[in-house]
Amino acid sequence: MARKSWIQRENKRQKLELKYRLIRRSSKKKIKMSKSKVSSLSESEIKEIRRKLQSLPRNSSPIRLHRRCFLTGRSRANYRDFELSRHILREMVFACLLPGATRASW
Template sequence: MAKKSLIQREKKRQKLEQKYHLIRRSSKKKIRSKVSPLSEKKKMQEKLQSLPRNSAPTRLHRRCFLTGRPRANYRDFGLSGHILREMVYACLLPGATRSSW
């Protein structure tokens, strides 16, 4: 089980990312446009840099739905590898076959 403080920190980052998503997207769009002058691009870059760091989507990290483990997550299930394996062995996932090695 991951520390609860780390899980809460990740949830806070998700909220910040949703809050500033439209502002970040519009400012990036204006920076990339070829029509806008350099002074406007510079202002948009300053606006983009003034946003909180934790609102950037690259700071988000997927976590296991049950344990909060940050590594070895399957996108389809939202679970980490060892939890997924335990669920398959307990026959909780229909259609999944067990492997032994």
């Protein structure tokens, strides 16, 4: 079981990421368009956009998010399809609780 403080920290990061998602995407899109020479942004405008991006909270970046196990909160060895860690996934497969998952036997 993961510490509750770690889980709460992750929840806080998810909320921040949702809050600043549109600002971050629009700023990055403007910078990308300026590099392709389609828009006519000057260097100072690009610097201002980057400064705006840097002023956003660090925890609002989607890179800082981690997947966690749905049941235990474990941050490592998670399977995307089931949202479970490997320990819980193995227990549930052996108990035949996951449809479509079969255990290895030879």
